[in-house]
Amino acid sequence: MVKNKLLTIMLIIISAITLVGTTAFIVLMKFPGDEEQKEPSIDEVVEATVEIPEITTKLKTKGYIRISFNIQTDSKKAKEELEKRGFQVQNILIKELSEMTLEQFDGEEGISSLENKLKDRINELMQEGTIVSVYATSFLPQ
Known part of the structure; x- marks a missing residue:
């Protein structure tokens, strides 16, 4: 019973870390922030x-x-x-x-x-x- 609770908590923590990492990756790829400004023609x-x-x-x-x-x-x-x-x-x-x-x-x-x-x-x-x-x-x- 204790092992099942511990396993469930670990899976939840790993899932949360993966979700946060994936979200951060997507945001950084979609909105790169400091883009190089090109010179005007x-x-x-x-x-x-x-x-x-x-x-x-x-x-x-x-x-x-x-x-x-x-x-x-x-x-x-x-x-x-x-x-x-x-x-x-x-x-x-x-x-x-x-x-x-x-x-x-x-x-x-x-x-x-x-x-x-x-x-x-x-x-x-x-x-x-x-x-x-x-x-x-x-x-x-x-």
Whole structure:
């Protein structure tokens, strides 16, 4: 009698462990979780990018700069919002550029620094998505 109870309890425990293991296996196979995110195609990038027309503004020290940008968003909704915020983006550009000197634009590092700063500042405005990248598309210090 005691052996039968012990055998029954062992079978129940083994069945429960097998059931939990099988369920965990199925869940992990169905929902892998951290899937590798694939890079967007160039068509998707272009579809979510806003072109900022060339602006000319005075720098902090002597000199002017003519510069234009393309800003990549993470979605169509974010692109639409960014297009509506065009005047705010231009205001940020003018403010950031007016605090810079010609020397800060020497080399790739200067432009990359400006692109990253603009990305952060514009992301503070965004409500429908985020800015993925800012690309300087023309650059002419004078």
